[in-house]
Amino acid sequence: MxxxxxxxxxxxxxxxxxxxxxxxxxxxxxxxxxxxxxxxxxxxxxxxxxxxxxxxxxxxxxxxxxxxxxxxxxxxxxxxxxxxxxxxxxxxxxxxxxxxxxxxxxxxxxxxxxxxxxxxxxxxxxxxxxxxxxxxxxxxxxxxxxxxxxxxxxxxxxxxxxxxxxxxxxxxxxxxxxxxxxxxxxxxxxxxxxxxxxxxxxxxxxxxxxxxxxxxxxxxxxxxxxxxxxxxxxxxxxxxxxxxxxxxxxxxxxxxxxxLSERGGHHGGTGHDGATHRGAEPAVTGSGWDTVVEFPAGTAGRPTADTDATALLDQLTKSVDGGRAVQTSLVSVYLTDDGRVLAGAVPVSALVAAAK
Structure with missing residues (x-):
């Protein structure tokens, strides 16, 4: 990716x-x-x-x-x-x-x-x-x-x-x-x-x-x-x-x-480029409609010096306490300064609270 x-x-x-x-x-x-x-x-x-x-x-x-x-x-x-x-x-x-x-x-x-x-x-x-x-x-x-x-x-x-x-x-x-x-x-x-x-x-x-x-x-x-x-x-x-x-x-x-035939079913997955996505399992907090999923630092491949990625980040997100976030009509994503990514069908404020 x-x-x-x-x-x-x-x-x-x-x-x-x-x-x-x-x-x-x-x-x-x-x-x-x-x-x-x-x-x-x-x-x-x-x-x-x-x-x-x-x-x-x-x-x-x-x-x-x-x-x-x-x-x-x-x-x-x-x-x-x-x-x-x-x-x-x-x-x-x-x-x-x-x-x-x-x-x-x-x-x-x-x-x-x-x-x-x-x-x-x-x-x-x-x-x-x-x-x-x-x-x-x-x-x-x-x-x-x-x-x-x-x-x-x-x-x-x-x-x-x-x-x-x-x-x-x-x-x-x-x-x-x-x-x-x-x-x-x-x-x-x-x-x-x-x-x-x-x-x-x-x-x-x-x-x-x-x-x-x-x-x-x-x-x-x-x-x-x-x-x-x-x-x-x-x-x-x-x-x-x-x-x-x-x-x-x-x-x-x-x-x-x-x-992938030697791997167990449903472990990992293949993206459109055929790559296998592995790593630490995400942490889940809350329940039902208020569930928040937290991906460990590095899971989402957060960009560093990529200018295109930086432009995309700036246009999609806004600065919030401890990182940057985007809230759509259905889902919010919070990118912490320490590299974690939290997502859920909840307001950004709920993700910021879950990250602490």
Missing amino acids: KKSAWLPAVIAPVVVAGAVAAPVIANAAADPIAGKDPSAAAVLASVASSRDAQYSGQLAQTSDLGLPELPSGSGGSSLEGDASDVLDLLTASHTARVYVDGVDRQRFQLTQQLAEQDVVRNGSDVWTWDSKERKAVHVTLPAGSDVPQAGTTTPADAAERAIAAITPSTRVSDPTAVRVAGHAAWQVTLTPRSSDTLVGTVRLAVDQQTGLPLRVTVTAAGQQDPAFQVGFTSLDYGAPAARLFDFTPPSGAEVSTQD
């Missing part, structure tokens, strides 16, 4: 994953949901049954986090490469094609202006491809590993993270009937009971027939319009063509490989 990417790389996973990894509901029973008036527990439990689903479709992801406008990586800007790419993903709308044949065969295609990023999984083999950089990475996964997406997240990813973080600190609505991408769905709204979180609501729309999450919408506290949303705009069930899960690097591409 380039040093100039360090701050957006911390914000991105918190927004698209952590912000929706909120408490949901306990002991959901796996009851049918296609009938009339299912319980919220049954709707949430049905998501587990969709992991083996076969489908293809198009996703739309939008983010309106209140981040300041920054120059893009084009046109001679000093903000080039990974940093501006991630910021673009956080502040603009994007579409992606997704092909899924169960848990072991998946393809994600994120289309950007004059470029495309792909992640293709076929069993233990994963290929990532960046057409702009003309770089391909081949990773051999250990058993039970998840696959990173090409710069986006899916409704299933977001919904499963939410359902996995079950505590009593959330008010869960009765399901209401909605339609997403032409499919009948049940929508459940999760509302934090905490007044200290930046999250207002999380809405999960789940296919009435299959249990597949079709859309996840997160609003910030006190706002009506979505701060983050990912959902299908088109969706067709059925096994995608097998050829879609075969990948051969184009002629002249730069190819690198990494064999």
Whole structure:
């Protein structure tokens, strides 16, 4: 990872994953949901049954986090490469094609202006491809590993993270009937009971027939319009063509490989450049919607003399007690003077307090 990417790389996973990894509901029973008036527990439990689903479709992801406008990586800007790419993903709308044949065969295609990023999984083999950089990475996964997406997240990813973080600190609505991408769905709204979180609501729309999450919408506290949303705009069930899960690097591409097969599943992870992220485990304080994650000094690759990184830091953050911080509509990030990074769906003041 380039040093100039360090701050957006911390914000991105918190927004698209952590912000929706909120408490949901306990002991959901796996009851049918296609009938009339299912319980919220049954709707949430049905998501587990969709992991083996076969489908293809198009996703739309939008983010309106209140981040300041920054120059893009084009046109001679000093903000080039990974940093501006991630910021673009956080502040603009994007579409992606997704092909899924169960848990072991998946393809994600994120289309950007004059470029495309792909992640293709076929069993233990994963290929990532960046057409702009003309770089391909081949990773051999250990058993039970998840696959990173090409710069986006899916409704299933977001919904499963939410359902996995079950505590009593959330008010869960009765399901209401909605339609997403032409499919009948049940929508459940999760509302934090905490007044200290930046999250207002999380809405999960789940296919009435299959249990597949079709859309996840997160609003910030006190706002009506979505701060983050990912959902299908088109969706067709059925096994995608097998050829879609075969990948051969184009002629002249730069190819690198990494064999992770001897490592335990879910330990570490692979980024878009194939690098493995290891190191000390982050510390977690608080609970539910007020959870704060603290990354040890050095984890995020804090820049030193990089002028591009310094410019990005100055534009994104403000000076606070003991460091610098940025607060978006959904998540805050605090960079301490001693090199630690704290993040959570809480105000900056809560991060400063947690760091002491």
